[in-house]
Amino acid sequence: MELNQRVLAVKPSVTLEIAAKAKAMKAQGIDVISLSAGEPDFDTPVFIKEASISALQKGFTKYTPVPGTVELRQAICRKLKRDQGLDFTPEQIVVGCGAKHVIFNVLFALLNPGDEVLIPSPFWLSYPEMVTVLGGTSVLLPSTEKTDFKISPAILGKAITPRSKIFILNSPSNPTGAVYSKEELLALCAVLKKHPGLMVLSDEIYEKLVFDGLKHYSIASLDPEIAKRTVIVNGHSKAYAMTGWRLGYAAFRDKALAKAVESIQSHSTSNPVSFTQPGGVVALDQGDADALKMCEVFQKRRDLFISLLKSVPAFKPFKPSGAFYLFVDIQGTGLPAFEVAKKLLDEVHVAVIPCEPFGSSRHIRMSYATSEKDIETAVKRIAGLFVKK
Ligand SMILES: Cc1ncc(COP(=O)(O)O)c(C=O)c1O
Structure with missing residues (x-):
């Protein structure tokens, strides 16, 4: 079978792939914290x-x-x-x-x-x-x-x-x-x-x-x-x-x-x-009143996440003004983004998105469309792997 040449050049969505892998690991009973989601964690009003x-x-x-x-x-x-x-x-x-x-x-x-x-x-x-x-x-x-x-x-x-x-x-x-x-x-x-x-x-x-x-x-x-x-x-x-x-x-x-x-x-x-x-x-x-409430929660989580990440010098987040992602410079780890994401998922069960497919091998994307408790636990795990004792 011969596929269309243009289709051959297309890569499947890494974000959906990683989110699916994290879900599959969770289904096996592994305590995965997923910071890979591209969707609000709130229920529809x-x-x-x-x-x-x-x-x-x-x-x-x-x-x-x-x-x-x-x-x-x-x-x-x-x-x-x-x-x-x-x-x-x-x-x-x-x-x-x-x-x-x-x-x-x-x-x-x-x-x-x-x-x-x-x-x-x-x-x-x-x-x-x-x-x-x-x-x-x-x-x-x-x-x-x-x-x-x-x-x-x-x-x-x-x-x-x-x-x-x-x-x-x-x-x-x-x-x-x-x-x-x-x-x-x-x-x-x-x-x-x-x-x-x-x-x-x-x-x-x-x-x-x-x-x-x-x-x-x-x-x-x-x-x-x-x-x-x-x-x-x-x-x-x-x-x-x-x-x-x-x-x-x-x-x-x-x-x-x-x-x-x-x-x-x-x-x-x-x-x-x-x-x-x-x-x-x-x-x-x-729906705007609900949207505003969600937005306020996201802003609070953004601030918490950025302040907690100060304990991991190799992870330098850009302070976002919108959406629900932290775009984090991981050059301090000495590894490309794919490697960092792989290590985080395999070794401490934290799912993040490597940003090569978003145009940067120096960054990972971490979603804060998740609870404060998950953000705190995730940062502890990341520190366990990337902060030298
Ligand atoms: C920048 C951007 N545009 C468009 C979309 C598509 O959203 P949907 O197809 O769910 O409406 C997304 C989803 O992740 C996005 O991040």
Whole structure:
């Protein structure tokens, strides 16, 4: 059997693999602490579940329109107006089975062979893999601790070529937790405005998880010209603890692009699951108080985690402004990230994500979507392995 050449170049998701290995070890009775999760450890709020349970009981179990129910798309429009001040109509919204699915379909609709996709690094590992499978070329834009893992306008400007098709912006970022300020986004807009053919894909999935009184800004809300060529991607997974529900969406200025994405989806998954959609409506309309509570807990855990890690000099965490990950420089261990992650899982049963697939062999990602007790125990175990006595 001969596989598709582009598929051969794709690596499976390391995050899902490690999370699965940690789960399997737990099932064998091993006391594993998993800091690998890319999902909130909270349960979905009850009122959201009730909306979907009631829909199921009323027989809402058939196909819905491919881009999602009108009710859900209207709720998304209300959300975009409320949070970003942006006007959309339901024909400009496509709901898919999670933001991951929607991003894939948007890239599918836009990319021709050889088109370049500009991706700030470190990056969410799925972006370049999707670009590869779709025949595009990823161009990584470097960033370091010195710029709080944000790219400068100069780096963006230098990377743009006539083949550049899409710039992917992910704020707050997975894996670093970096959050772009309004001024930083405006500076990027100034560069983007010099290149009218360049689209922006703004992945705002961690929008509701921003700390220290900072505010999330969508690049589409800051400049009308950039707004016209920005696709906003967001979803229910992280804000409302709904990862398993598989609801994500994109908002398009260009109705033809929305139609193209809908058409691709109509030939693959069709609609998102029918009975998750009513829950998705109430989450958007009434879920912000719960999202805020979760965000406050994440911030507290972030602070605890960073203060405890001071006892492990070889682990230097970057202080994130959003999401729920610590991006930790492990150069002090003298080992590459894969080795550190392997040692931690095999020897002290702590699951973390090595960041080679996120663009850095000098970092691991540790999720604090877990209890304070687990964070304390994990740091003790890490210290047992990496602090010289
Ligand atoms: C940056 C980023 N974008 C998108 C997603 C996809 O989320 P979902 O498909 O659950 O909506 C994730 C999930 O980990 C993510 O970290």
